[in-house]
Amino acid sequence: MKNVLLIIKKEFNRFFKDRRMILMLFLPGLLIFCLYSLIGTVMEKAAPTIPEGYKPTVYFCRLPDGFLSENDLKLLEGKDFETLEEAKSNVAEGTLDIVVEFQANFTAAVEGSSRPEVKVYYNSSVQTSIVGYTLATGILSGHNAFTVNSTPTEKFDLVDEDEQVTNIFAMVIPLLMFSLLASSCISVAPEAIAGEKERGTMATMLITPVKRIEIVLGKILSLSCYAMLSGIISFLGVILSLPKLSGGLLNLGAVSYGVGTYFMLFGLIISIVLVMISAFSVLSTLAKNVKEATAFIGPLMLVIILLGMSSMFFTNPSVGLYAIPFIGSGIAMSAVLSTTASALGVVLAILSNLVLTALLVVLMGFMFKKENIMLKK
Amino acid sequence: MEEILKVEGLTKTFKQPKKLFKKAEGPETVVAVNNLSFAAYKGEIFGLLGPNGAGKTTTLRILATLIKPDSGNAHICGKSVVSEEDEVRKKIGFLTSELKLEDAFTPDYLFDFFSGLYGIDKSIAQSRKFSLFQKFGIDAFKNQKYGNLSTGMKQKVALVVSIAHDPEFIIFDEPTNGLDVLTARVVTDFLQELRADGKTIILSTHIFSLVEKLCDRVGILIDGKLAALDTLENLTKEKNLEDTFFELYEKVTGAKI
Ligand SMILES: Nc1ncnc2c1ncn2[C@@H]1O[C@H](COP(=O)(O)OP(=O)(O)O)[C@@H](O)[C@H]1O
Numbered sequence: 001m002k003n004v005l006l007i008i009k010k011e012f013n014r015f016f017k018d019r020r021m022i023l024m025l026f027l028p029g030l031l032i033f034c035l036y037s038l039i040g041t042v043m044e045k046a047a048p049t050i051p052e053g054y055k056p057t058v059y060f061c062r063l064p065d066g067f068l069s070e071n072d073l074k075l076l077e078g079k080d081f082e083t084l085e086e087a088k089s090n091v092a093e094g095t096l097d098i099v100v101e102f103q104a105n106f107t108a109a110v111e112g113s114s115r116p117e118v119k120v121y122y123n124s125s126v127q128t129s130i131v132g133y134t135l136a137t138g139i140l141s142g143h144n145a146f147t148v149n150s151t152p153t154e155k156f157d158l159v160d161e162d163e164q165v166t167n168i169f170a171m172v173i174p175l176l177m178f179s180l181l182a183s184s185c186i187s188v189a190p191e192a193i194a195g196e197k198e199r200g201t202m203a204t205m206l207i208t209p210v211k212r213i214e215i216v217l218g219k220i221l222s223l224s225c226y227a228m229l230s231g232i233i234s235f236l237g238v239i240l241s242l243p244k245l246s247g248g249l250l251n252l253g254a255v256s257y258g259v260g261t262y263f264m265l266f267g268l269i270i271s272i273v274l275v276m277i278s279a280f281s282v283l284s285t286l287a288k289n290v291k292e293a294t295a296f297i298g299p300l301m302l303v304i305i306l307l308g309m310s311s312m313f314f315t316n317p318s319v320g321l322y323a324i325p326f327i328g329s330g331i332a333m334s335a336v337l338s339t340t341a342s343a344l345g346v347v348l349a350i351l352s353n354l355v356l357t358a359l360l361v362v363l364m365g366f367m368f369k370k371e372n373i374m375l376k377k
Numbered sequence: 378m379e380e381i382l383k384v385e386g387l388t389k390t391f392k393q394p395k396k397l398f399k400k401a402e403g404p405e406t407v408v409a410v411n412n413l414s415f416a417a418y419k420g421e422i423f424g425l426l427g428p429n430g431a432g433k434t435t436t437l438r439i440l441a442t443l444i445k446p447d448s449g450n451a452h453i454c455g456k457s458v459v460s461e462e463d464e465v466r467k468k469i470g471f472l473t474s475e476l477k478l479e480d481a482f483t484p485d486y487l488f489d490f491f492s493g494l495y496g497i498d499k500s501i502a503q504s505r506k507f508s509l510f511q512k513f514g515i516d517a518f519k520n521q522k523y524g525n526l527s528t529g530m531k532q533k534v535a536l537v538v539s540i541a542h543d544p545e546f547i548i549f550d551e552p553t554n555g556l557d558v559l560t561a562r563v564v565t566d567f568l569q570e571l572r573a574d575g576k577t578i579i580l581s582t583h584i585f586s587l588v589e590k591l592c593d594r595v596g597i598l599i600d601g602k603l604a605a606l607d608t609l610e611n612l613t614k615e616k617n618l619e620d621t622f623f624e625l626y627e628k629v630t631g632a633k634i
C-alpha cells in the first residue's frame with residue numbers, strides 16, 4: 001500500500017508541475033461556462049419578459065370572505081371558471097397562472113383545532129405562473145392556523161410531463177456528463193501509461209521491487225482523481241451557466257434537488273470515472289505509444305458516450321438494466337436527476353461499475369507482467 | 378569464492394517482427410541467447426564481450442528480471458530471476474540507456490522516489506543521497522528539472538538513482554556508450570570503487586580496452602553462445618584481447634575478417 005501512495009504522489013506531482021495539465025483541468029469547464037452563458041445572454045434578449053406591474057391571474061376556489069386584505073387582492077387578478085377542474089386545465093395550458101383552493105368548511109376548521117390546507121396549483125414551465133405562485137405562497141405563509149400545499153402525494157405543479165424541467169435535465173445531463181468525463185479521461189490515460197512506456201520511464205519502475213498491481217493501482221487511482229476533478233469542474237461549468245442558459249425557457253427555480261440526489265450523483269460519477277480510466281488504461285497499456293493509445297481509445301469513447309446516451313430511450317427500465325455497464329449508469333443518472341431513481345437501481349449501477357473496474361485492474365496487473373506488452377517497441 | 382551470480386542454460390528466442398522479414402527474408406525467430414552458463418563471484422567485475430547482436434543486452438535484461446528466459450535459470454545472491462523476481466530486484470541495480478527518468482522531476486525528487494520504492498529507510502536514503510550527489514557533482518543541479526540537465530549530468534543522475542538502494546549486484550549494459558570522455562572516466566572510476574567495496578558487477582561491451590581496463594573475468598559472447606570464458610589474465614596471455622577475440626570469431630562463425 002505504501003508504494004501505491006508513493007506512485008499516486010508522484011503522478012500528482014507530475015500533474016501539478018505541468019502547466020498544460022493544470023490548464024487542461026480547468027479549460028473545458030471554463031469554456032462550457034463561457035459558451036453557455038453567452039448563448040444564454042443572447043437567448044435571454046430574445047425571450048419575452050414579464051411586463052412591469054404584471055398581475056398574475058388567479059382562480060380562487062372557496063375563498064372565505066374577508067380572508068385576504070384589499071392590498072393582497074390588488075396584487076392578483078381574479079378570474080372566474082365554471083369548475084375547479086376547468087381552472088386547473090387552464091393552468092396546465094398556460095392560460096391561467098395559478099389556482100388557490102381552500103378546503104371545504106375552511107373557516108370552521110380554522111376555528112376548530114384541526115389545521116386545514118390551502119392548495120396552490122401552478123405551472124413551472126410558465127414564467128408568470130411561477131411569479132404568481134411565489135406571490136400567493138408569500139401571502140399565505142406565516143400562518144399557524146392552516147398549511148399550504150402539505151399533501152405529499154399531490155402534484156401542485158401542473159406542468160405537462162414532457163415539458164418538465166427536470167426531464168430536460170435528466171436527458172441532457174447524462175450525455176453531457178459522459179462526454180465530459182470521457183474527454184477528461186482520454187486527456188490523461190494515454191499520456192500516463194503509453195507515454196511512460198514510450199519514453200522508457202515505465203521500464204525503470206519495472207525493475208524496482210514494486211508489485212505490478214501496485215503500479216496499476218497507483219496509476220488508476222491518481223488518474224481517476226484527476227479526471228474526476230476535471231469532470232466536476234466541467235459539471236460546475238454546466239450547472240453555473242444553466243440559469244443563464246435557461247433564460248426565459250427553463251425555470252430552474254422550480255427544480256431543487258435534495259442532498260440524497262447529489263450524493264447518488266457523486267457516487268455515480270466516481271464509479272463511472274473509475275471504469276472509464278481503467279478501460280482507457282488497459283488500452284493504453286496495449287499501445288506502444290501515446291498516438292496509438294489515443295487511436296485505440298477513440299472508438300471506445302464513442303461507444304461509451306452512445307451507451308450513456310441510450311438511457312434516454314428507456315422510459316421504464318427494469319432493475320436488471322442498471323447492472324449493464326455504461327447503459328445502467330446512464331439510466332441511473334437520468335433517474336436520479338428526474339428524482340425517480342430507486343436506491344436499489346443506483347446501488348446496482350455503482351456496484352457493477354466497481355466490479356468492472358476491479359476486473360480491469362486485475363487484467364492490467366497481468367498485462368504488466370507480460371514483457372511483450374510492457375517492453376513493446 | 379562466493380558465487381553471487383549463477384547462470385545455467387539460459388536460452389531466449391525472439392520472434393522477429395513481421396515487417397522485418399518480409400523484405401529481409403530472414404528467419405522467423407532469432408535465438409538471441411543460446412544455452413548460456415557462467416558464474417560471477419563476489420567482488421569482481423565480469424565482462425560480457427561481444428559484437429552487436431551477440432545477445433549481451435538480452436542476457437542482462439534477463440538478469441535484471443525485465444524479460445523471462447525460455448529455458449534455463451539464473452540466480453543472483455541465491456534468488457532465481459525466474460521465480461523470485463522481487464527478491465532479485467532488491468539486490469540488483471540495472472543501468473542501461475534503455476531505462477529513462479522522467480524529465481519533469483528534479484534529481485532530488487527522483488532519488489527520494491526510487492529509494493522509497495525500494496523501501497529504504499528515509500534517514501539512510503538522505504545520507505546516501507547527500508554523499509552520492511556530492512561525489513558526482515550533482516548537488517548544484519539537484520533542484521533543476523532532469524529534462525533541463527546536460528547529457529553528462531543526466532547520465533550521472535541515472536547512475537546514482539539506479540544504485541540508490543545500495544545493491545549487492547550491479548548490471549551495466551554498455552557502460553561508456555554515449556558518454557562524453559569526462560563522464561566515462563567518472564563512471565569507470567566509480568565501478569572500480571564499487572568493486573573495492575565488495576560489490577559484484579557484470580557489464581557488457583564491445584570495447585576491448587574497457588574490458589582490459591576493468592574486468593577480472595571475461596565471457597566472449599558470439600551469436601548467443603559463450604565462445605570463451607576465462608580470467609582476463611588467461612585470455613591475454615599469448616596475444617592481446619582483440620586478437621584473441623577475432624581468432625575466436627573466425628572459428629565460431631566461419632567468417633574471414
Ligand atoms: N525484443 C526483441 N524482439 C526481437 N528480437 C530481438 C529483441 N531483442 C533482441 N532481439 C534480437 O536478438 C539478438 C540479440 O540482441 P541483443 O541482445 O540486443 O544483442 P547485443 O546487446 O549483444 O547487441 C539480435 O539479433 C536482436 O535483433
Ligand SMILES: [Mg+2]
Nearest residue numbers: 433434435550
Ligand atoms: Mg546491446
